[in-house]
Structures are given as C-alpha cells and as structure tokens.
Amino acid sequence: MEKWRGRTALVTGASSGIGYAVAKRFVEYGMNVFGCSRNIQNIEELSRTVRCGPGSLNAIKCDVSNEDEVLAMFAKIREERGRLDVCVNNAGLSYGEPLLSGTTDKWREILNTNVIGLCICTREAVKLMRESGVDNGHIIQLNSLFGHTIAPRSTLHFYGASKYAVTALIEGFRRELRELKSGIRITG
Numbered sequence: 491m492e493k494w495r496g497r498t499a500l501v502t503g504a505s506s507g508i509g510y511a512v513a514k515r516f517v518e519y520g521m522n523v524f525g526c527s528r529n530i531q532n533i534e535e536l537s538r539t540v541r542c543g544p545g546s547l548n549a550i551k552c553d554v555s556n557e558d559e560v561l562a563m564f565a566k567i568r569e570e571r572g573r574l575d576v577c578v579n580n581a582g583l584s585y586g587e588p589l590l591s592g593t594t595d596k597w598r599e600i601l602n603t604n605v606i607g608l609c610i611c612t613r614e615a616v617k618l619m620r621e622s623g624v625d626n627g628h629i630i631q632l633n634s635l636f637g638h639t640i641a642p643r644s645t646l647h648f649y650g651a652s653k654y655a656v657t658a659l660i661e662g663f664r665r666e667l668r669e670l671k672s673g674i675r676i677t678g
C-alpha cells in the first residue's frame with residue numbers, strides 16, 4: 491500500500507459496512523479519501539476520529555443514482571485535489587423484491603444504484619484520472635457471488651441480476667481501457 495500514500499481515493503457508500511471499513515483503512519494508509527453516501531453523518535464522525543500522516547477523509551453527500559449529484563461530487567474532487575487515483579464503487583442495495591411480486595419502483599432503484607450509478611462513477615473516474623495524467627489508477631467494482639451464480643432465494647433474484655450486469659460491465663470497462671492502451675486497472 492506504500493505506493494498509494496498521499497494519493498486520492500473515492501469510496502462510494504462509505505457510511506456503513508464494507509465502504510466504511512475501506513475508507514477508514516485507506517485513510518490509515520495515508521490516502522486522501524472522499525467518502526460518499528446519501529447520509530453522511532457516519533462519514534463525518536469518522537473523519538473527526540481517523541488520523542494518519544497525510545491521510546484525510548472528506549464526506550460528500552451524494553446519491554450515486556442521481557447524475558447531477560455525481561457530477562457535482564467529481565467537480566469537488568477535481569477542484570480540491572485535481573486528480574483521482576483510486577475509485578471503489580461500493581454503493582449498492584437490495585430490497586428483497588422477488589421477480590413475481592416485486593415492485594417496479596424498487597427494481598428501478600436497485601438498477602439505478604447498483605448498475606447505472608456504478609457506470610456514471612466509473613466513467614467520471616476514468617475521465618478525471620486521464621485528464622490528470624494518472625495512468626496507474628485503479629477502479630474496484632464491488633460485485634457479489636450472485637453476480638456469478640443464481641441466488642438461492644427469490645428475494646435475491648433481482649439483486650443478483652444487477653450484479654450479473656456488474657460482471658459484464660467489469661469486462662466491458664476492461665476492454666475499453668485496453669483499447670485506449672490505458673494503464674488504469676479495473677477489478678471486480
């Protein structure tokens with residue numbers, strides 16, 4: 491992790507669970523981290539307690555399914571740090587809505603967050619990395635076992651479909667970066 495010290499990361503969905511833990515650990519490794527979610531109280535509290543060398547944590551209120559909010563978040567990162575080195579697309583949700591009885595609104599919210607939000611953030615992350623000359627950046631997409639095998643419960647079928655999309659997107663992004671002869675790496 492030494493090579494990432496002092497560099498800039500974005501972690502989406504940093505207010506709880508995996509995203510919270512990743513954001514905390516990145517700061518402890520000395521990274522300048524932007525952590526976003528719809529409710530940022532936990533991230534703000536963490537930013538007051540976690541400290542390590544050059545590391546810092548900056549909370550941004552952003553719903554990744556809202557393109558205007560995502561663009562404003564990247565504008566803030568561009569303005570404050572002028573670069574991005576690592577992007578962890580962790581924000582994700584599931585409502586336990588079966589295929590035969592689920593509601594369309596909840597399906598849309600799952601797709602807009604787990605798939606469209608991830609795509610917007612990845613597109614903008616690559617744009618900022620490339621315009622700031624970061625050719626060894628790294629983008630990490632939080633997938634799921636259920637992006638590789640059909641979930642054993644009906645309440646996870648739609649969520650699993652969104653993660654199968656993530657599996658396809660990871661390969662699609664990888665191929666497009668390769669076409670550009672970019673050194674930016676993408677990991678699921």
Ligand SMILES: NC(=O)c1ccc[n+]([C@@H]2O[C@H](COP(=O)([O-])OP(=O)(O)OC[C@H]3O[C@@H](n4cnc5c(N)ncnc54)[C@H](OP(=O)(O)O)[C@@H]3O)[C@@H](O)[C@H]2O)c1
Nearest residue numbers: 503504505506507508527528529553554580581582632634
């Ligand atoms: N935990 C597991 O066992 C597991 C297994 C496989 C995959 N995953 C994947 O790993 C990721 C994190 O899972 P987790 O268990 O840590 O989840 P979690 O504890 O529920 O945390 C999800 C995070 O995403 C944020 N979020 C949700 N919707 C958002 C949106 N539209 N815009 C911005 N932030 C949003 C939440 O904050 P707000 O509600 O404040 O926005 C929260 O910070 C997800 O992508 C999940 O699918 C988890």
